[in-house]
Amino acid sequence: MANPKRVLSGIQPSGRLTIGNYIGAMKSYVALQEEHDCYYMIADLHGITVPQDPEALREQTEMVTALYVAIGLNPDKAAIFLQSHVPAHAELGWIMTTLSYMGELERMTQFKDKSAGKEAVGAGLFVYPPLMAADILLYKAHLVPVGDDQKQHLELTRDLAGRFNHRFGETLVVPEPLIPKLGARIMSLDDASKKMSKSNPNPGSYIAMLDSPDDIRKKISRAKTDLGREIAYDPEEKPEISNLITIFSQCSGKSVPDIEKAYEGQGYGTFKKDVAEAVVSALEPIQARYADIRASGEIHRILKDGADRAAAVADATLREAKQAMGFLLPRR
Ligand code: AQP
Numbered sequence: 001m002a003n004p005k006r007v008l009s010g011i012q013p014s015g016r017l018t019i020g021n022y023i024g025a026m027k028s029y030v031a032l033q034e035e036h037d038c039y040y041m042i043a044d045l046h047g048i049t050v051p052q053d054p055e056a057l058r059e060q061t062e063m064v065t066a067l068y069v070a071i072g073l074n075p076d077k078a079a080i081f082l083q084s085h086v087p088a089h090a091e092l093g094w095i096m097t098t099l100s101y102m103g104e105l106e107r108m109t110q111f112k113d114k115s116a117g118k119e120a121v122g123a124g125l126f127v128y129p130p131l132m133a134a135d136i137l138l139y140k141a142h143l144v145p146v147g148d149d150q151k152q153h154l155e156l157t158r159d160l161a162g163r164f165n166h167r168f169g170e171t172l173v174v175p176e177p178l179i180p181k182l183g184a185r186i187m188s189l190d191d192a193s194k195k196m197s198k199s200n201p202n203p204g205s206y207i208a209m210l211d212s213p214d215d216i217r218k219k220i221s222r223a224k225t226d227l228g229r230e231i232a233y234d235p236e237e238k239p240e241i242s243n244l245i246t247i248f249s250q251c252s253g254k255s256v257p258d259i260e261k262a263y264e265g266q267g268y269g270t271f272k273k274d275v276a277e278a279v280v281s282a283l284e285p286i287q288a289r290y291a292d293i294r295a296s297g298e299i300h301r302i303l304k305d306g307a308d309r310a311a312a313v314a315d316a317t318l319r320e321a322k323q324a325m326g327f328l329l330p331r332r
Pocket of ligand 1: 014043149195199200
């Protein structure tokens with residue numbers, strides 16, 4: 001490793017993962033594991049900040065774990081683990097909550113979006129960002145690969161790390177977000193003003209990584225399109241087509257200008273068919289590997305090994321942080 005950095009990221013098992021999760025975050029996970037010391041968690045403690053059916057939570061947790069491996073993560077290189085298997089997350093999460101201000105948490109757009117129009121809003125949703133800060137800070141992560149929607153939470157994490165260090169002495173690392181240049185915010189297929197999201201009640205709004213080829217074709221053929229017929233990348237004027245161009249580019253490896261050139265003078269029909277085929281081709285090998293991993297029964301061993309490696313790092317940071325704050329530590 002030339003200049004290895006510590007990397008931490010995670011995904012909530014709150015639904016079926018979408019190509020938004022894949023393009024915005026997971027593709028970077030794989031690229032980073034070759035050069036860096038990577039920790040990728042399944043954020044189950046975050047998942048329960050909105051109500052989850054216990055059976056569904058178990059299934060989705062296994063599904064996310066198997067998808068991590070299916071996209072190409074190597075458990076011998078990157079630690080793959082459940083957030084709930086490393087208790088230090090909850091403990092540093094509480095500490096970060098005590099360092100957070102109500103005003104800054106009230107300004108979080110994810111909290112505002114997820115609580116909008118709800119009569120009863122769980123307190124867990126409100127304190128989600130300090131728990132996310134703890135996830136990252138426990139590993140002294142330098143880099144956090146995330147989609148654009150997590151930028152604000154990363155800013156808060158940086159503020160909390162700085163606040164901690166200022167009050168208690170240099171202990172935590174201030175992390176940097178790693179956000180892809182293209183595909184940082186894949187939008188809903190039915191409304192390009194909203195991001196594609198796995199917990200959207202309309203399955204037509206997203207493409208799940210495990211959708212069948214036929215479902216993918218149907219969903220893309222029904223995806224909303226802008227007025228006109230020009231295939232041009234212009235997120236302001238043509239948000240729906242620009243979203244499809246982004247998906248096409250990220251799934252095929254073709255550049256945006258090459259795609260625009262190839263479809264000059266053609267209508268949306270042919271373009272949409274080709275987008276669908278690119279998505280199907282990108283997901284097919286992942287789906288095949290996914291089936292093998294689920295059948296192998298390897299998931300629990302991978303998670304055990306990952307949690308052991310993660311806990312060794314996380315427990316040491318937690319101990320350091322508590323010592324700096326003045327907690328009496330148990331004698332070893
Ligand atoms: N539409 C998206 N485009 C690009 N990146 C995305 N991510 C999520 N949606 C998109 C990125 O995926 C990672 C994991 O996200 P998460 O599961 O922790 O929660 P989220 O950001 O709230 O994603 P979802 O799919 O919308 O989940 P739900 O519906 O459960 O809230 C993050 O890096 C995120 O940026």
